[in-house]
Amino acid sequence: MIRKSVYFLAAVAVSAAAPAMAEGSATDEIARYRQLLADGNPAELWEMRGEELWKAKAGPKQVSLEQCDLGKGPGVLKGAYVELPRYFKDANKVMDLEQRLIYCRMNLQGLTLAQATAVPFGAAGKQSDIEPMVAYITAESKGMKMAVSTSHPEERRAYEIGKKIFFYRAGAHDFACATCHSVDGQRIRLQDLPNMLNQRDAQAAYTTWPAYRVSQGEVRTMQHRLNDCFRQQRFPQPIYGSDVITAVTMFLAKSADGGVFNAPALKR
Structure with missing residues (x-):
């Protein structure tokens, strides 16, 4: 029922925007469309479920995730996401949010990696x-500025690997992330493609993920976004929670430093 309402609102918004398409750019109309829906962002439902999951006792050990340390101390969520990815001493590696959640579910709750x-x-x-837990956790950093560290050697290493992957061309179409996201003014169909080498673009793009995608009726995380980019480049599909995705995320997050985080957002 919720999804049907969302699609109805989307249809109304598009219909309302149609007469103005001749006067304004497609980009302006897409922005207006998002604004019309923003007050009732369904991502809030994912946030509520995420809070329940975060606090629920689960797994073989029957404990909650409230002692999970996302970088600012056990259970501290405020401001945690805007400093991720980061180096975690207990795991001896750089992790993004989803990797860290996997780690906590395994080490605190006793789940296997497969589970x-x-x-x-x-x-x-x-x-x-x-996805609901990511929505809940990231919402706790809304309004805060991105402040990703590269002070630890492993953080610098992850950043440099992510940068190399961003520019690496391969696959059936000889594509790289940079093919679509290193030039100003590019678009695919009606969708603007942010130039991630331009700090303003990087800030605007990175700080609006995760997002509720109206076309899919789901909240989508940064892992999902990058996984889909690899698919469109015709690259092999990355393993979920892989260091490859974390490295690319590190490069993008650092590129967005100083941007005000405003997610979960709303996307087409």
Whole structure:
């Protein structure tokens, strides 16, 4: 019922915007469309479910995730996401939010890796636990500025690897992330493609993920966004929670330093 309402609102918004399409650019109309829907962002439902999952006792050990340390101390969520990815001493590696959630589900709740990553992305007939928790956790950093550290050697290493992957061309179409996201003014169909080498673009793009995608009726995380980029480049699909995705995320997050975080947002 919720999804039907969302699609109805989307249809109304598009219909209302149609007469103005001749006067304004497609980009302006897409922005207006998002604004019309923003007050009732369904991502709030994912946030509520995420809070329940975060506080619920689960796994073989029957404990909650409230002692999970996301970088600012056990259970501290405020401001945690805007400093991720980061180096975690207990794991001896740089982790993004989703990697860290997997780690906590395994080490605190006693889940196996297979159990902790069984359903990373929601789809028809499947409900993800990860996406709601990501929505809940990231919402706790809304309004705060991105402040990703590269002071630790492993953080600098992750950044440099992510940068190399961003520019690496391969696959059937000889694409790289940079093919679409290193030039000003590019678009695909009606969608503007942010230039991630331009700090303003990087800030505007990165700080609006995760997001509720109207076309899919789901909240989508940064892992999902990058996974889909690899798919469109015709690259092999990355393993969920892989260091490859974390490295690219590190490069993008650092590029967005200083931007005000405003997610979960709303996307087409």
